[in-house]
Amino acid sequence: MSDPIFTLSFTNPFGLSGVSSYASPTFVDIDSDGDLDAFIGNVDGNTMFFRNTGTVNSPAFSAPSINSFGLSDVGYAASPTFVDIDGDGDLDAFVGEAYGNTLFFKNTGTAGAPIFSAAISNSFGLSDVGYAASPTFVDIDGDGDLDAFVGNGASNTLFFRNTGMVNNPLFAAPSTNPFGLTNVGFDYASPAFVDIDGDGDLDAFVGNGGYYGGSDMLFFKNTGTASTPILAVATTNPFGLSNLRNVGLNADPTFVDIDGDGDLDAFVGSGTDTVFFVNNGLSLVNTQANDILTGTPSNNDTVTYAAANSAITISLLITTQQNTIGAGLDTLTDVENLVGSAFNDNLTGNTLNNVLDGKAGNDTLRGWSGADTMIGGLGNDTFFVENLKDIVIEKPNEGTDTVSSNVTYTLPTNVENLTLTGTAIINGTGNTLNNIITGNNAANQLNGDAGNDTLNGGGGDDTLIGWSGADTMVGGLDNDTYFVENAGDVVTENLNQGTDTVSSRLTCTLPVNVENLILTGTSAVNGTGNNQNNIITGNNAANQLNGGAGNDTLSGSAGNDVLDGGTGTNTLTGGTGNDVFKFTTTGHIDTITDYNVANDTIQLENAVFTALTATGTLAAGQFRIGKQALDANDFIIYNNVTGALLYDANGSGAGAAVQIATIGVGLAMTNAEFVVI
Template structure:
């Protein structure tokens, strides 16, 4: 029986039968002949909750099938009160627990007591006597010391350990378990628990529901079961999520990194520069205020930048980049064809696939990869660098005509205004308006599209395609001899002007010049005009000398006539007809 102390005093007698829970309570044994109550004592505060506990010996109890092995019971004190009786059989870990004897006849629990704090961890311990135990034969007896440990209840507890190596269990309720120093073992139980081991290498074991683990050293180990809630690690160090943990939040101010797992992860950066990596799953990565790299991995991921200059790695079409205005100069690195969203300035194509990149209305910097890329800057003063491969700058979305000169790497008009093109851009594709596209010294492909376009190839073997409307196609630029250049000129629909001029005269009067000429692929005598330098008598017509190409060859009269052009698949031409023009 437990009789509560009181400041109001007692009468001369107290009948134990009057204990009703308010003035005390009875503690009932479990089985016949257990002899529960053989020894009783205060246990001190063995679970570290600030309330004294009880220990009760039952030296006749038969535990684990061993007759007379004995059993002791710890009853936790509580501020929530007791009923008039407490059955020892109802102890469930939250309100107390049993301590089993070992061997038959030991009569463990014949003597029980608080042992004080014998291990110096700040929590009271227990001592239990088993006077008939035989550790050395002849019933020499044995005593057992059980260390107290912080332990939660069924409520929402705050349990704080010591500077030593603590073992703390939260049970049910939304508990906060703090290990402080030492290598601690924290077990959360079934609530939404917070487990913070402190500075040691700690074991953090969650239970059901949504747990939060605080990690601050590499030796911390988080253990979480499958389908046991949505759980979060808060880490001050670089960290990779283990199995069954969904979310990661980087804390502190250090430049650290965070990596997810195969689940759908939610990963937050801190205020420093972080690398956030999602791995598999459809992840959400949210950067903080530093210069962050966000790589969602193989799933369809949401990548949200913060302040400063962030880099987003995109590898599937389902990836979504979210960036705020005036929040740094940001870059997407993409292994797939990609169009920049709002507020992102730069795009770099990575990998080896032939993919394309498109900018937005900002001043974009767009890089190609090692393959053939089409780069579209859009509005804004853009810088386009194709990298290796045969790359094309595209202006098909421009709302007005453009002038782009690959020989100077500059653009003006429409979407080309302010553009800078590196020497790694070999080809141009114009708008639906009147464009001027000028090539460089390498082999260029110039495509005018709709509109009356002027295409000038430069000093390489170029492919010029005018598209619809009346276009002017010039295979070589002013001052170029076209030496070694074989240009392909395709006017498309409309009345086109093919400018052969004197560009394909290599200046060597003793060779036939078949290494440099302009090939006109779609000449119409009813619509198109061929422009040559000089007068009609400076030229002669003959059959094409090039194998596999039929049509009419145009020669400049020299000691050995010089080939300047071939009109493919067209015969019966006459230099005096109106489709020839001489300047």
């Protein structure tokens, strides 16, 4: 990892304000919602809480509350920090105060809903450090538990090694300025430990009390290891931190990735009522004129158009002068990130990992080929996703948003619609909202997930899965497969758009222009065809299959199934189980492929076979094996040579018998195989 380049970007940023003097900031996810909230101690001994109502990449802090969750006034000069000191999975609080004590507030609530018990002074072996205690906790020796460093008003940093355990800390007597730390001068020391250079060990920054209002931050690079630190001789205000020389008395640093770009930014409290935000990377502000804005190569530099008076069109692919429309003729060089205006902006990234923040308005954000983060904000936004690692961020109730993707993609929360583009075979998945998901002309799999979704396959042999919710599925051209999971699902196909299949766990009637039906799951559900030549397949339970019109193929699979071909010349296969083959029409010849005398039955509807007046098992005298009827009541004839099953309306052979089925040759058929209904 390269060294950071810190740029003083804002004071009291993102809504942090009104903290009073001697501001001591720290950032933790106190409510377990995935973003960093802020706590800022002040001169009055209070800890101000600023809840982050924004996102991981775009923080927005609400108005502060004082001593939230059970914290209390510590008297004077509060300096808070939060760690899970007892290993129970939630964050406990330690607050340093002006008289050198560190107060411990145990979290008796949960990780997402903290409740802090009454304060205990100098718990676990911590002790009075003199005055102006500024605590922080890190595992400096790599043994798995948290050690304590506490700065004081004598410009020293006291180290309390944890000789206990992860869930039962015990701090040894302190040593002063260990591992190469030194007295930082000017009556104050506020330590912070981070791996600023990405080499796997913790480096130290210590803010001091300043000189005539100008505080410094001393940097101690760890030249040792993660378990045996050796802190080199301090350098003063490195990495661009010299621009903080004027923060006023008492520089109080903390380091977090506040903008989700993968590097550590700095917040520095001061002796005034100001918190300074020092962005890791260059931040450039458009001035509404014709600007030339030049960043530092590969250093997460940002151009913001937040003050623009109209919509912006800007592309990081263009490094020469371009017409932004809303902010003049700008030239952007070595810039990675863009912040839009309150209008309908069009922001385009480049081949790097960009952050594009549209803010308000109906924005169009296109990250291009890098692993980009795109933040829509208010309005109906459109995101172009071209990398599997792209991140799209929307908050609830910020409009109806659409992702256009040429890679397989799952909609993130709070984004409604997905359109697949390009020519590749890619897939799209929805979320819990009512999504509209549209495929490209290749073979896509579209999955609606929860919600009442609309899936449009477009061209290609698509698979459409509505999942839960009452979904509308439109296959489009080619041979599509639909998975029906809800009784409210609607499948739509137009004429001559391929050979299509519905796969259903529910009782289902094929819609028009859909040819095939497969019943799935383990429930006894039924399937009915339409006026086309359908293929209908049951599951392993007891299904009732009806072909409707058309020349259909019905397969019962396992289970005790009832198969009715309907009109048309049908092929019926019962499969295993005790199956019933039902004849309710005439004028066509069905084929039973696997009739089993021991298990199967043929039902005859007497409203159609009118000579069979009595319901129940066919009378013995009404059945004959042979080529034709011989007496007055041979109504059902089985030709065991040809396998033909015939109906003779007069039973005597005087008129021509009508073949109704072919059931196989040489079967030991009797009247008991038939039931009149």
